[in-house]
Amino acid sequence: MLAPRRKQQKQSDMSEKIVIIGAGQAAAQAVQSLRNDGFDGPITLVGEEPYPPYQRPPLSKAYLLGQFERARLFLKGDDYYPNAGCELWLNTRARAIHRAGRAVELEDGRMLPYDKLLLTTGARVRKLNCAGADLPGVHYLKTIADVDALQAAFTAGRRIAVVGGGYIGLEVAAVAAKRGLKVTVFEAMDRLMARAVSPQLSAFYAGEHEKAGVDLRLKTGVEEIGGHGKVEWVRAGGTTYDADMVLVGIGVVPCEELAREAGLACEDGIVVDRNARTGDPHIWAAGDCTRHVGREGHAIRLECVQNAIDQAKHAALAMTGKPKIYSEVPWFWSDQYDLKLQIAGLARPSDAIVQRGDPAARKFSVFHLRDGKVAAVEAVNAAPDYLIGKKLIAEGTRVDPARLADLSIPIKQVAG
């Protein structure tokens, strides 16, 4: 087993102590980056869950399907943290940040002093707010424990009502259909993944789910969940549907309470600058919990692995005195059935659309052009389009829409 290489430390770092609150992907990246960037003082990582940082993307995909053992979820090996000089305080909740005294107060009353504090508190699921929403059999999907509970109920022939046609709801729907459950998806908007993808993609995915036997109910909000001591039915759009379980995937809200109560600016996310720094010069934040100025110049909140990794890297750089502006292109992916969706950039409804390839071939992409440049790309089973698209976005290259749509020109040569 390797110990992370520690670089020669500066005298000024000698007594510095870094505390990280929230033990997810951003935290794991921050520990690694702080060490790579030369920080050699003690690091304490505080997390509410019983587990060290793990990958969440497989939870709604391979792990739910039972094709990915739990040990593989963990981002680092067991001895990584001790070797890295990072204390893991798991099953531990922070209650308050005392900025004047530079200490974090834990729920059991202990005080954890810091010189620099990093908040990687992530996001929590938005709860369904209707009658019966607290019945046994109503599931959410965010943690290992959530999936273990859901998986135990996944038996062929049972009926699952999925509330919310976003990434999580549809990935669960795909796994459930594959496992032989009867799936109904309720989506309040008029199309699937409306917040995340273009109408072209929504239509394509609706077709794929219907082919798999999923009953899609668009423009249908869930009004009530009922049953005797457990979920037995769901009422949506005035109709009652039998259901043995419910999976709710209606988005997340940033975990910003600690920051807000400490007087740090929060606007649907902990407000940070482009170096991941909050208004307090001793406190940084990274990942799903932040609102930051994106590369297009306006404030955004991203919920994705890319932002957790890249923003944590930038926080570590700033915390070690080497600040660099965070302006990476955001990217996302989703696996549903045998379809790999890869997205780079943030599209706007006003963008010009160029389609490359034929959805009927189940391999195509949708490019979003703004001022003649690629602003976003959505690729289905078309990794080259995604990779080239991401590069074109980063470089701000002008492209000819006709060439982009022409499959006889390899994507690598489209920009000429």
Added chain:
Amino acid sequence: MPKVTYIESTGRAHTIEVKEGWSLMEGAVKHLIPGIDADCGGACACATCQVYVDPAWEAQLPPQSDMEETMLDFAPERQANSRLSCQLRMTAALDGIVVYLPKSQH
């Protein structure tokens, strides 16, 4: 447990045990071998876990899927023996395999 030797572009070698069924990428990342980024966590979605397989071991690996082949096309400094380590599953037969790491994954 079968062992894998990862050799950095500087020549520094790391030999670690990788559980059967896990990928060579996972073995490297969990043990913090420098030189494998694997930003996507093994979804064959980022092409940042390229390795060069020692020629003595190439024949014992499963063939590339179309997806891996396509993604490798975008990895920097691709060579004939390039593979994406997230797509290489450890087996007892691969005990002792040697892979070389590129200078950079980007």
